[in-house]
Amino acid sequence: MKPLAIGVVFAAQSMFRVNPAHGGIFPGAGPRQFHQVKWRFATGDRIVSSPVWSDGVLFFGSDDGNVYAVDAATGHQVWQCVTGGPVPSTPAVAGGVVYVNSYDGKFYAIEAKTGRLKWKFRTGGERRFEAKGLDGFQPKNQTFADPWDVYLSSPVVANDTVYFGSGDGNVYALNATNGDLRWKFATGDVVHASPALANGIIYVGSWDSYFYAIDAATGTLKWKFHGGEDPLTHNQVGFQSSPSVADGVVYTGCRDSNVYALDAATGQLKWKVFNDGSWVIATPVVIEGKVVFPTSDTSLFRTVDAATGKPAMKESTIAYVFSSPAIAAGVAYYGVLNGTFEARDLGTGKLLWNFQTETARRNADWILTSEKKFNDAWLYRSAWREAPVVATDLAFHIGGFFSSPLVKDEVVYVGSTDGYLYALE
Amino acid sequence: MTALTRIVLLLSTCALLNAAEPAGRWEGTVRLPAREISLVLDLDRDSAGHWNGSAIFPELGVKGSPLADLVVQDGHVSCIVKGALGGPKLSARLTADGGLQGTFELAGNSAPLSVRKSGPPQVDLPRESTAVGPDFVGDWQGDLRLPDHALHVKLSLVNRDGKAVATVTVADTPNPNVPVNLVTQDSDNLTLEMKGIGAIYDGVLHPGTNEIAGTFQQSGLEFPIVFYRAPAKEAKR
Numbered sequence: 001m002k003p004l005a006i007g008v009v010f011a012a013q014s015m016f017r018v019n020p021a022h023g024g025i026f027p028g029a030g031p032r033q034f035h036q037v038k039w040r041f042a043t044g045d046r047i048v049s050s051p052v053w054s055d056g057v058l059f060f061g062s063d064d065g066n067v068y069a070v071d072a073a074t075g076h077q078v079w080q081c082v083t084g085g086p087v088p089s090t091p092a093v094a095g096g097v098v099y100v101n102s103y104d105g106k107f108y109a110i111e112a113k114t115g116r117l118k119w120k121f122r123t124g125g126e127r128r129f130e131a132k133g134l135d136g137f138q139p140k141n142q143t144f145a146d147p148w149d150v151y152l153s154s155p156v157v158a159n160d161t162v163y164f165g166s167g168d169g170n171v172y173a174l175n176a177t178n179g180d181l182r183w184k185f186a187t188g189d190v191v192h193a194s195p196a197l198a199n200g201i202i203y204v205g206s207w208d209s210y211f212y213a214i215d216a217a218t219g220t221l222k223w224k225f226h227g228g229e230d231p232l233t234h235n236q237v238g239f240q241s242s243p244s245v246a247d248g249v250v251y252t253g254c255r256d257s258n259v260y261a262l263d264a265a266t267g268q269l270k271w272k273v274f275n276d277g278s279w280v281i282a283t284p285v286v287i288e289g290k291v292v293f294p295t296s297d298t299s300l301f302r303t304v305d306a307a308t309g310k311p312a313m314k315e316s317t318i319a320y321v322f323s324s325p326a327i328a329a330g331v332a333y334y335g336v337l338n339g340t341f342e343a344r345d346l347g348t349g350k351l352l353w354n355f356q357t358e359t360a361r362r363n364a365d366w367i368l369t370s371e372k373k374f375n376d377a378w379l380y381r382s383a384w385r386e387a388p389v390v391a392t393d394l395a396f397h398i399g400g401f402f403s404s405p406l407v408k409d410e411v412v413y414v415g416s417t418d419g420y421l422y423a424l425e
Numbered sequence: 426m427t428a429l430t431r432i433v434l435l436l437s438t439c440a441l442l443n444a445a446e447p448a449g450r451w452e453g454t455v456r457l458p459a460r461e462i463s464l465v466l467d468l469d470r471d472s473a474g475h476w477n478g479s480a481i482f483p484e485l486g487v488k489g490s491p492l493a494d495l496v497v498q499d500g501h502v503s504c505i506v507k508g509a510l511g512g513p514k515l516s517a518r519l520t521a522d523g524g525l526q527g528t529f530e531l532a533g534n535s536a537p538l539s540v541r542k543s544g545p546p547q548v549d550l551p552r553e554s555t556a557v558g559p560d561f562v563g564d565w566q567g568d569l570r571l572p573d574h575a576l577h578v579k580l581s582l583v584n585r586d587g588k589a590v591a592t593v594t595v596a597d598t599p600n601p602n603v604p605v606n607l608v609t610q611d612s613d614n615l616t617l618e619m620k621g622i623g624a625i626y627d628g629v630l631h632p633g634t635n636e637i638a639g640t641f642q643q644s645g646l647e648f649p650i651v652f653y654r655a656p657a658k659e660a661k662r
Binding site for chain 2: 119364
């Protein structure tokens, strides 16, 4: 593939994946070489949320229950706003207000300058996806909450309306000014994917195995698409990936191992790419006629033809990738769950640089092998009772990256499960 | 004392004098027997010259816990991390190479800690109560709806020195007076933090209704309570 030029760029960088369509393409360039950690900001728990930028300030959530505003130049805290639960949701900033979702079952609107609460809205409550015998955990008749269901839905804001999904199974549309409910749309299970908005339609998938297109003004269903099901272990079901929309096509990953390209107007399947049983959690990026996405279990960085789905590039990333790539000046930036952050040339697929968190280098509990792969045989010694859940939680503490990076002025900002927000230059 | 010893002592003293000033952000680890945990310690002086500080344990869910009994003297630092993890005690000494080394003590256990200065201090000052608006000031009462019965609760809100003070009294309980350590009002939202019993009241004053509708949250449970203005001698039931 020839080196890719910068595609469509957007001025706004104040919501998940840059804009309402989840473009994921950032204006300007990021570092083509790694020089140093410019600063790192400590929070009290893992950071799954992705940072967004507005007027020189970074906004993000932490699982310590706070929403943070941090000076992008210095890495010093501007304010913190307490919520009642972890905040693995990416804020959106619009009109001087920060909108974000919390595990306490409330959706918050916070003044961007002061961190003071403007309003909050109570949903039906949060929960993780759960199923009997999930992923083969034993006993098979026991219901387990999915430890890999790490995100909360991130809001999208447009036309004085804020849209987001909830663990109560609904997609909500609220008046952005006062938090009044405009409408809610019920799906059959947890909605932790983040809705994309294009041409007056909200696009989002649910863990009920369906992907939905909803009229943004009225909350009525336009169409729905059925993904795969897995009644045995419930491992290969549900849309955890958040979609992107480009040129009349919706692209989304799915736990059923496919990346789907759906006609945005009708929901008709244009193509699908199977990933050998691996989840695809990241949000695909469309640039220069290619769809870019990393995979989880197969640990690949892939590009396929946007029109046909025909494979174009396949590079190894060593470990699972949930982080959605940020594209800037022909470079893809994304984090890996083993605590490595990668910058890869989109044209050649060549790894330009990588960075490993100190926690990952320390490798306490031998979570990683010497090749930086997850030490699965050591971690997942038993499928019984809470053992696999505890093992997964332990693995998360390696300082990995669920967070999706933000690129601004030659600096990459990303959160890690070691509790730090990093500024890499 | 030999000349060599004097020189060594002199160099050591110089090194200690050159050692880092205690004020700053210190980052490093505590080495528990089974694992290493990260520690971020912020130490600073306030405008009166008194030391204050806070601690972050990024892997343990602790952000900005205040340091109590903080003593910084003659190259020694000691404190208690208040309100988190059972209140571990930190004791450390400035080292010649600019570090801070000592012990982390908790529940009769002790582990070595080692931190190095990474920048200027970023002390998290404890949250303070805000003033509440005239719509909130005064006496309120309501019934806390528990699954099998209700508890009558009185709430009084006043402003003192620009900060709200709340008094909460729960009738028919062994300890009717519930200390409220933090009162905040943001827009129409009122939050009362009652750290002593691990509870929060979270309510909204709906304009025109003269009611604060909210929930009492404790141990993951939520129970509704609506406060009405006290002039109505009995709360609506």
